[in-house]
Amino acid sequence: MNRQQSDGPAVFSSWRIFSHPQDRHCVAFHVACLAAYCCAFWMYQHPKLVGVTGPWSRIAFVAASATMLGWISGINVGVNFHNHSHRPIFTSQFANRWFGRIWAFSAGWPSFFWEYCHVTIHHARLLAVDDWTLPRQNADGSFEDFRRYLFMHWPWRLMKHLWLDLTARRNLRRRSLRELVIFLALWSIPFWIDWKMAVWLWALPHWIANVWVMGSGMYAQHAGCVSKSDARPLSHSNVFVSKFFNLTMFNIGFHLEHHEHPRVHWSLLPELHERLKQELIDGGAHVVPYGNHRAAWLLAGNDARKKQFAEQAVGYTSNR
Amino acid sequence: MSRLPGTFLSRAGLAFGRSFWPLLAIVVIAGAILWGPWVSLAITVLAVTAALRLL
Numbered sequence: 447m448n449r450q451q452s453d454g455p456a457v458f459s460s461w462r463i464f465s466h467p468q469d470r471h472c473v474a475f476h477v478a479c480l481a482a483y484c485c486a487f488w489m490y491q492h493p494k495l496v497g498v499t500g501p502w503s504r505i506a507f508v509a510a511s512a513t514m515l516g517w518i519s520g521i522n523v524g525v526n527f528h529n530h531s532h533r534p535i536f537t538s539q540f541a542n543r544w545f546g547r548i549w550a551f552s553a554g555w556p557s558f559f560w561e562y563c564h565v566t567i568h569h570a571r572l573l574a575v576d577d578w579t580l581p582r583q584n585a586d587g588s589f590e591d592f593r594r595y596l597f598m599h600w601p602w603r604l605m606k607h608l609w610l611d612l613t614a615r616r617n618l619r620r621r622s623l624r625e626l627v628i629f630l631a632l633w634s635i636p637f638w639i640d641w642k643m644a645v646w647l648w649a650l651p652h653w654i655a656n657v658w659v660m661g662s663g664m665y666a667q668h669a670g671c672v673s674k675s676d677a678r679p680l681s682h683s684n685v686f687v688s689k690f691f692n693l694t695m696f697n698i699g700f701h702l703e704h705h706e707h708p709r710v711h712w713s714l715l716p717e718l719h720e721r722l723k724q725e726l727i728d729g730g731a732h733v734v735p736y737g738n739h740r741a742a743w744l745l746a747g748n749d750a751r752k753k754q755f756a757e758q759a760v761g762y763t764s765n766r
Numbered sequence: 767m768s769r770l771p772g773t774f775l776s777r778a779g780l781a782f783g784r785s786f787w788p789l790l791a792i793v794v795i796a797g798a799i800l801w802g803p804w805v806s807l808a809i810t811v812l813a814v815t816a817a818l819r820l821l
Binding site: 471474475478479481482485486489495496497498503504506507509510511513514515517518521522688690691693694696736737738739740742743 | 780781783784785786787788789790791792794795796798799802803804806807809810813814817818819820821
């Protein structure tokens with residue numbers, strides 16, 4: 447793929463801070479997320495200013511803020527930091543390491559742990575029995591119940607698997623411990639300011655981010671899929687082609703393309719999708735016209751809703 | 767020359783679009799100063815419902 451064609455004018459070719467000029471949008475997203483947290487914290491400390499006059503209005507403020515913060519944190523780490531874990535966004539290794547740490551902590555993760563789960567486990571073992579990042583599989587190969595995966599996976603199953611994996615080898619153990627200490631130092635900051643505020647506007651959003659946003663995303667991206675084989679090389683991931691979804695979600699909808707070519711920059715995935723379109727159609731890839739959110743809604747429902755998810759997007763049906 | 771405003775608009779649209787969700791979150795949270803916590807909660811419920819049905 448010609449990078450110059452898709453990245454804009456040649457003026458960016460001398461860019462030195464970012465590995466790719468489009469990566470500035472990743473930083474903007476993360477800074478906006480941190481600003482949203484700061485805004486919510488400040489307003490929690492000034493209740494009269496926001497019309498909080500009693501317990502019910504406080505519940506309304508916390509419910510609105512925690513939901514929005516959880517939603518954006520789920521995207522910020524599950525999609526935005528995810529891109530960084532495949533292709534670090536800065537040219538400096540030091541900046542990559544430290545920005546990663548102050549990135550993943552905003553959804554309750556040490557950056558190294560998240561990278562380990564995603565790259566070392568999920569990408570390397572996609573849909574195999576030892577890919578413990580995905581829902582467990584029933585005897586017929588289908589995923590376990592949507593709700594069961596959401597509520598059992600984070601943090602319970604993850605903690606168990608991470609403990610077993612990261613304590614198994616000495617070098618991993620040492621690095622994990624260092625990263626965990628750095629994470630705890632950063633993650634505890636809101637608790638030092640006001641522990642009640644931290645529970646409602648820091649820990650609760652992180653639970654929403656991991657369980658509802660990242661959990662449902664992982665489920666939808668691979669629901670109904672089978673591990674890669676010669677017979678079914680393009681049935682390991684689903685493709686979500688909603689333009690608005692992909693615009694606002696760093697093109698994560700092109701998930702099959704991402705798993706096939708994880709080193710391709712996120713901004714180039716729509717172009718890659720167009721190039722591979724016929725191959726996807728011929729290979730029987732499952733393509734839907736919406737994004738992860740609606741897919742999760744359908745997969746959490748009854749058989750009729752699940753059947754809707756199984757339908758193929760118009761224009762992606764093979765004539766063979 | 768005529769390409770310049772178009773390029774600027776498309777870049778600005780891309781930048782805004784990619785940060786749409788955190789910007790919406792800031793509007794909902796900070797907007798409580800103007801319209802109070804109940805309206806912010808109503809906007810949140812509407813946004814989540816719309817996303818689950820449409821996106």
